[in-house]
Amino acid sequence: MSNPPSDVLYEVEHLHLSLPDLTRKPLLGPAPRIHILNDLSFKIRRGEVMGIVGGSGSGKSTLGRALVRLLEPTGGHVRFDGTDITHLGEGELRPLRRRFQMIFQDPMSSLNPRRTVGAIIEAPLGLHGFDDLAKRAAEALDQVGLPRAFARRYPHELSGGQRQRVGIARAIAMRPDFILADEIVSGLDVSSQAQVLNLLEGLVKDLGLTLAFISHDLSVIRRLCQRILVLHRGVIVEEARSDQLFAAPQADYTKELLAAIPLPDLDQVWA
Amino acid sequence: MTDRPFLDIEHLTARLKGSGTPLLRSVDLAVPAGSVHGLVGESGAGKSMIGKAILGILPRSVEVATGAIRLDGTDLQSLPSAERRTRVGALTALIPQDPLTALNPSRRIGPQITDRLVDILRWDRARATDRARQLLDEVQLPDPDRILRSYPHELSGGQRQRILIAAAFAAEPRLIIADEPTTALDVTVQKQILRLIREMQERHGTAMLFVTHDLGVVSKVCQSLSVLYAGKIVESARVEDFFRAPAHAYSRALLAASPRYTDPDGSLMPVPEEVMQAVRAEVAAFDEGRAANV
Numbered sequence: 384m385s386n387p388p389s390d391v392l393y394e395v396e397h398l399h400l401s402l403p404d405l406t407r408k409p410l411l412g413p414a415p416r417i418h419i420l421n422d423l424s425f426k427i428r429r430g431e432v433m434g435i436v437g438g439s440g441s442g443k444s445t446l447g448r449a450l451v452r453l454l455e456p457t458g459g460h461v462r463f464d465g466t467d468i469t470h471l472g473e474g475e476l477r478p479l480r481r482r483f484q485m486i487f488q489d490p491m492s493s494l495n496p497r498r499t500v501g502a503i504i505e506a507p508l509g510l511h512g513f514d515d516l517a518k519r520a521a522e523a524l525d526q527v528g529l530p531r532a533f534a535r536r537y538p539h540e541l542s543g544g545q546r547q548r549v550g551i552a553r554a555i556a557m558r559p560d561f562i563l564a565d566e567i568v569s570g571l572d573v574s575s576q577a578q579v580l581n582l583l584e585g586l587v588k589d590l591g592l593t594l595a596f597i598s599h600d601l602s603v604i605r606r607l608c609q610r611i612l613v614l615h616r617g618v619i620v621e622e623a624r625s626d627q628l629f630a631a632p633q634a635d636y637t638k639e640l641l642a643a644i645p646l647p648d649l650d651q652v653w654a
Numbered sequence: 655m656t657d658r659p660f661l662d663i664e665h666l667t668a669r670l671k672g673s674g675t676p677l678l679r680s681v682d683l684a685v686p687a688g689s690v691h692g693l694v695g696e697s698g699a700g701k702s703m704i705g706k707a708i709l710g711i712l713p714r715s716v717e718v719a720t721g722a723i724r725l726d727g728t729d730l731q732s733l734p735s736a737e738r739r740t741r742v743g744a745l746t747a748l749i750p751q752d753p754l755t756a757l758n759p760s761r762r763i764g765p766q767i768t769d770r771l772v773d774i775l776r777w778d779r780a781r782a783t784d785r786a787r788q789l790l791d792e793v794q795l796p797d798p799d800r801i802l803r804s805y806p807h808e809l810s811g812g813q814r815q816r817i818l819i820a821a822a823f824a825a826e827p828r829l830i831i832a833d834e835p836t837t838a839l840d841v842t843v844q845k846q847i848l849r850l851i852r853e854m855q856e857r858h859g860t861a862m863l864f865v866t867h868d869l870g871v872v873s874k875v876c877q878s879l880s881v882l883y884a885g886k887i888v889e890s891a892r893v894e895d896f897f898r899a900p901a902h903a904y905s906r907a908l909l910a911a912s913p914r915y916t917d918p919d920g921s922l923m924p925v926p927e928e929v930m931q932a933v934r935a936e937v938a939a940f941d942e943g944r945a946a947n948v
Contacts (some may be wrong), residue, residue: 405884423797437941438840438841438842438843439811439840524739538917543697572696572697572867573696573908573911573912573913573922574696574907574908574911574924574925576911576913576922577911577922577923577924577925578924579854579926580922599840599841600841600913601915602913602914602915602921602922603913603922605915605918606913606921606922610936629915629916639842640841640842641915642844642845643841643842643844644841644870644915645844645845645848645868645870645871645873645874645895646873646910646914646915646916647868647870647872647873647912647914648870648897649873649893649894649897649898651873653845653874
């Protein structure tokens with residue numbers, strides 16, 4: 384059931400996701416379920432950078448994981464490029480997996496410490512039947528602004544910002560249609576944070592990437608995203624164009640989030 | 655109250671044992687009684703190291719080479735270690751970064767607040783528990799008796815941080831070292847906690863050394879700050895002066911790199927390479943100068 388190509392890459396309709404609450408599981412019988420995502424509907428268009436913002440426990444990472452099908456939704460539909468991927472099995476997902484990639488928050492735990500940077504970038508390429516692995520890995524390093532010689536280094540030899548670039552290189556080497564970036568700058572110093580954001584901004588432009596950018600930090604989101612979803616307790620409380628959201632936030636929760644950010648500025652009315 | 659700063663650090667130099675790699679480079683710092691001083695810098699700049707040097711909890715691999723750390727006029731470095739510990743225990747307290755790892759998961763909250771009062775100040779248990787109840791009320795935690803009986807995992811991150819604040823103020827310290835106390839919290843919870851820290855600090859007249867990487871937080875809670883790079887203070891200033899016109903190029907770059915959603919084009923700017931080179935050169939020149947003087 385493939386639709387004709389449209390400008391919509393992701394279509395999410397009435398998405399529900401609940402997980403068993405094992406802390407309250409009785410000795411016998413099933414654990415009660417916690418509803419994490421409740422009836423989310425939205426679209427991500429090709430070439431768009433969508434920001435997903437919310438506090439801890441808002442469900443933003445769970446939503447990301449449902450988009451790239453690391454989790455299976457319990458209700459509703461997720462369509463990727465016209466294909467309903469909501470309940471696809473691992474075998475059917477395999478060919479699609481190349482097309483949606485993920486960059487993780489903590490590069491120290493998402494990069495194998497025993498492998499060289501080159502091997503880390505090449506591994507998924509090999510799994511998906513690419514050839515010229517070393518050349519592709521070298522090109523990906525070029526694109527993220529790391530010297531090609533870094534292919535022979537190990538993750539612990541790199542700084543936090545450099546490690547995050549390796550995560551980005553691994554994702555873009557796959558020539559994906561979509562990248563999910565989950566809090567990828569929150570562990571970085573402000574100077575590396577700015578560099579990684581600049582890099583990502585450039586890649587979005589040059590490669591025509593579609594990106595979902597999950598963050599708790601609205602300042603970072605504003606820099607990168609055209610549209611923003613604000614999530615609160617598993618519900619979309621606001622969806623708006625970035626400029627609109629910052630000029631005239633509608634939801635109370637969005638206003639609360641904005642008002643709580645301490646700006647490096649003595650004139651801000653904050654207390 | 656005298657003009658003498660409560661905390662006065664002079665030429666504090668620390669290095670790695672063995673290799674001698676410098677970690678703090680002749681740090682000078684003064685915090686008046688009742689005032690909040692921010693320590694800002696990127697990871698590895700040595701901002702937490704200064705707090706640890708004061709508290710005497712530096713890792714074994716680090717040694718203080720030279721310098722004085724004066725609390726209320728007494729140089730801690732000149733004291734025998736037992737006396738130093740007693741003095742530090744009586745005058746200072748720490749609000750740590752991670753409220754989950756700072757609390758013992760297998761003990762109830764009550765004794766974790768009162769231990770200090772009983773062990774260091776020799777209060778009896780009942781009086782200490784009364785004090786704990788009163789403090790929990792002060793940090794706006796409802797139902798203090800239930801909280802005192804709780805284990806850390808039964809509480810939220812914000813509640814746990816409130817408990818650590820209560821514990822820090824319990825023995826009426828004159829100086830509190832707050833090491834990134836809100837970094838692990840949501841921005842809305844962070845705001846409540848920062849407000850609470852300020853209120854408590856003002857009410858008790860405590861001096862505070864506030865370690866953070868976030869200049870936004872500094873602008874909200876501190877009266878003065880020092881910017882560190884590679885264990886060296888590149889600039890110390892009053893907050894009003896700093897945010898109006900930071901003196902050092904590295905400070906200006908840090909400020910421009912900080913997120914500020916109200917100014918998308920003028921914030922989150924990478925630190926220019928020439929600024930990094932200049933500040934590195936400054937540190938190198940400092941090291942050479944010291945080597946030449948030895």
